[in-house]
Amino acid sequence: MEKKIIFSGIQPSGKLTLGNYLGAVRNWNNLQEEYNCFYCIVDMHAMTQYQEPKDLRKQTMEALAMLLACGLDPDKNTLFIQSHVPAHAEAAWVMSCMTYFGELSRMTQFKDKSAKQSENINAGLFTYPVLMAVDILLYQTHLVPVGSDQKQHIELTRDVAERFNNRYSETFVIPEPYIAKVGAKIMSLQEPEKKMSKSDENENANIYLLDPPEVIRKKFKRAVTDSIGIVQIADDQPGIRNLISIYSVCKNMTEEEVAKAFEGKGYGDFKSAVAEAVIEVLSPVQEKFHALMSDKEYLEKVYQEGALKAENVARKTLRKIYKKVGFIPRS
Numbered sequence: 001m002e003k004k005i006i007f008s009g010i011q012p013s014g015k016l017t018l019g020n021y022l023g024a025v026r027n028w029n030n031l032q033e034e035y036n037c038f039y040c041i042v043d044m045h046a047m048t049q050y051q052e053p054k055d056l057r058k059q060t061m062e063a064l065a066m067l068l069a070c071g072l073d074p075d076k077n078t079l080f081i082q083s084h085v086p087a088h089a090e091a092a093w094v095m096s097c098m099t100y101f102g103e104l105s106r107m108t109q110f111k112d113k114s115a116k117q118s119e120n121i122n123a124g125l126f127t128y129p130v131l132m133a134v135d136i137l138l139y140q141t142h143l144v145p146v147g148s149d150q151k152q153h154i155e156l157t158r159d160v161a162e163r164f165n166n167r168y169s170e171t172f173v174i175p176e177p178y179i180a181k182v183g184a185k186i187m188s189l190q191e192p193e194k195k196m197s198k199s200d201e202n203e204n205a206n207i208y209l210l211d212p213p214e215v216i217r218k219k220f221k222r223a224v225t226d227s228i229g230i231v232q233i234a235d236d237q238p239g240i241r242n243l244i245s246i247y248s249v250c251k252n253m254t255e256e257e258v259a260k261a262f263e264g265k266g267y268g269d270f271k272s273a274v275a276e277a278v279i280e281v282l283s284p285v286q287e288k289f290h291a292l293m294s295d296k297e298y299l300e301k302v303y304q305e306g307a308l309k310a311e312n313v314a315r316k317t318l319r320k321i322y323k324k325v326g327f328i329p330r331s
């Protein structure tokens, strides 16, 4: 039987965080045997916020090295850079003519980001979900493993794909979101009502995957909690709840088991245990990352081969799309 197809993307818009790892990349590792997986570094999406060109270049290479360091095997998965496969930009135009202004206006990520960057609400920020839909649809994707913040974008992808299939004829597989039960939304360490995000200006809010152990210990020590003083799962303790879920994913325990293990313990002890659990998970990743970053030739080979594999699949779907909408094939 043919393997089902998985597609996911990550923006090279800053340093990857523990949220990216626990919410997304870590799960990608578990899928590489069973599925045919495409993982894309979406540099075109990252442009919706201004990026210094030299930073964008560096962050793109770092994101690739990080995916490899986290355990993705380039022989089993297709790892590639979005701008290397022009079919994404080409198909995005067609699909943008099939997506309504009203639909895009309802996207919460657009609303959040336009509030944050009110001086740069560019057209790309608005049409961003169309490009994301195309990323997914070009590969006839069945499953999209993401953190829960991306669910709305996947619902839009499904709506647009169904619209195309109904208007022309069966063309796209309708994808499903694939969201882990634990870790799908890691919160900021400083404002635990908000998700941990690469673009947060407060460095203490994030654990970056490359933070050294002493920085990780310091950030957890400073993590915002509450005055209740009991390690338990409760809605009025969002800071503690976040630490419980981080610990539970790192240690492969359920959240209930974690709460039980720390019954009667103070926040100080719990925070140090969480820090050590995270350090244990990140140390081997960091070691591999540094080794990979000093081997540019290998990284180039990975993204070049990835682009060829991706291009083959994407071109086929693009050709279908163009034909169905009535464009005349050049040859």
Ligand code: AMP
Pocket: 009, 010, 011, 012, 019, 020, 021, 022, 023, 024, 025, 145, 146, 147, 148, 149, 150, 183, 184, 185, 186, 187, 195, 196, 197, 198
């Ligand atoms: P981004 O950083 O927006 O490129 O996100 C890349 C992937 O990480 C997506 O699948 C997101 O849903 C996921 N992700 C980002 N931030 C978090 C978070 N705080 N918790 C869980 N998943 C996250």
Ligand code: TRP
Pocket: 007, 008, 009, 010, 011, 042, 045, 131, 132, 135, 136, 144, 146, 150, 153
């Ligand atoms: N929008 C996603 C994010 O911000 C990144 C992304 C772009 C993506 N294209 C994708 C995720 C396709 C899954 C599938 O996290």
